[in-house]
Amino acid sequence: MTPPRLAVVGVPGDRRVGLFRDAVVACGLAEPQVISWRDVLTGGEVSTPAGTLLRIESPGEDAEIDALLRGPGDPTRVAGGAAWYAAFVAGLRRVAAVPGVRSLGDVEEIAVMFDKRRCHARLAAAGLPVPPAFRAGSYGELRERMAERGWARVFVKPAHGSSAAGVIAFQSNGERVKAVTSAAWFDGVLCNSLRVRSYEDEGDVKALVETLAPDGLHVERWFPKASLGGRTFDLRVVxxxxxxxxxxxxxxxxxxxxxxxxxxxxxxxxxxSQAGLWRRVLDTAEAAAACFPGSLSVGVDVMVGADRRSVAVAEVNAFGDLLPNLGDLAGGGRDTYAEQVEAILDRHERRRGHP
Structure with a gap:
């Protein structure tokens, strides 16, 4: 049987690309071709032999790629998500149009996962447990819709963000407000930082929301999560x-x-060890993955309620498999990348008619 030929669209040298390459080579396959996101976004040559199985990887945190996606500026800035998304989706569709290539991830599904509003709607339509949500275009509209629903606590999420960039855990009690976020102002620009901080001055909170609002806001009712060892927890399930x-x-x-x-x-x-809860977590993750049948891998963020019984889906991530040194649930020792290569080989064998 002829082994499958693999390629990956990504950022050369990026850790994700390297981990996938290592998993491919470890299975005895040829090193995958790397197609740079830079070439995809600038109209450069994007080609690969017919029949190639193509993995689409995250554009990563490369400053040059970020500038191509949303224009020049500080690559850590939070704003510009709508422009980033439009360029990203255009790039996905260019990749999908390469003749003779079979993508391991459906580009339209990836586009849905990178729009929190559309992703939430797809999950809700499939009967998945998700927090109730609404859209907002300004701080005033956010407060007004919260008041209409009687919600005191919400998560405000940029429609096209990832890695919690710009996400705000917001609560209000009359005139008192509190926003918890990793976003911070640096030289007048709202940027991502690696430290979560709190804002309690309403003027500061309003400035945060108004900076994010032009790119679209997805607002979810706060889902009270369970604790483990005195710390709030949820799960990423791949x-x-x-x-x-x-x-x-x-x-x-x-x-x-x-x-x-x-x-x-x-x-x-x-x-x-909580068998009933664990079963609900797995069933919910599997049902969420079923909403994206054309995607080889998805990362599902499952929240566990404070009652230790209820669960809800917070996100579904197209590139949610970067979990180094994490073995598989079956105890086989495979990481997320090795698991995907095994699935690719299995599909290839079945496509070739092998039992």
């Missing part, structure tokens, strides 16, 4: 070929649990 294969517990002393923002990996066994 599904490969539709099946949950990896999971990590993310814990934090703040409402934002992302590991790169001070969150820490928690005790997965403590969650797995």
């Amino acid at each position: 599904a490969v070929a539709g099946i949950p294969t990896h999971a990590v517990v993310r814990t934090s002393r703040t409402p934002i649990t992302n590991l790169h923002l001070g969150g820490a990996r928690g005790d997965l066994d403590a969650v797995r």
Whole structure:
């Protein structure tokens, strides 16, 4: 049987590309061709032999690529998500049009996952448990719609953000407000930082929201999450070929649990020991992955309620598999990239008619 030929659209030298390459080579396959996002976005040559299986990887945090996506400026800035998204989707569709290539991730599904409003709507339409939500175009509209619904606490999310960039855990009690976010002002520009901080002056909070609002805001009712060891937690569950294969517990002393923002990996066994809850987590992640059947891998963020029974989906991530040194749930020792290569080989064999 002829082995599959693989290629990846990514940023040369990026850690994600390297981890996928290592997994491919470890399975005895030829090193994958790397197609640079720079060439995709600038109209450069984007070609690969017919029949190639193409993995689409994150544009990463490369400053040059960021400038191509949303224009020049500080690459850590939060604003500009709408421009980034438009250029990103155009790039995805250019990749999808390469003759003879079979993409391992459906580009239209990736586009949905990078629009929190559309992703939430797709999950809700499929009957997945998601927090109720609304859209807002300004700080005034945010406060007005919260008041109409009687919501005192919400998560304000940029429609096209990722990695919790610009996400605000917001609460109000009369004239008192509090916003918890990793966004901070540097030389007059709202940027991502690696430290979660609180704002309690309404003028500061309004400035945060108004800076983000032009790119679109997705606002979800706050879902009270369970605690583990005195820290709030949720789970990132990676599904490969539709099946949950990896999971990590993310814990934090703040409402934002992302590991790169001070969150820490928690005790997965403590969650797995609660059989009924664990089954709901896996079933929910699998059902969320089923909403994106054309995607080889997705990362599903599953929240566990304070009652330790209810669960809800916070996000579905197209590039949610960067979880180094994390073994698979079956105990086979495969990381998320090795798991995907195994799934690719399995699909290839079945396509060739092997049992």
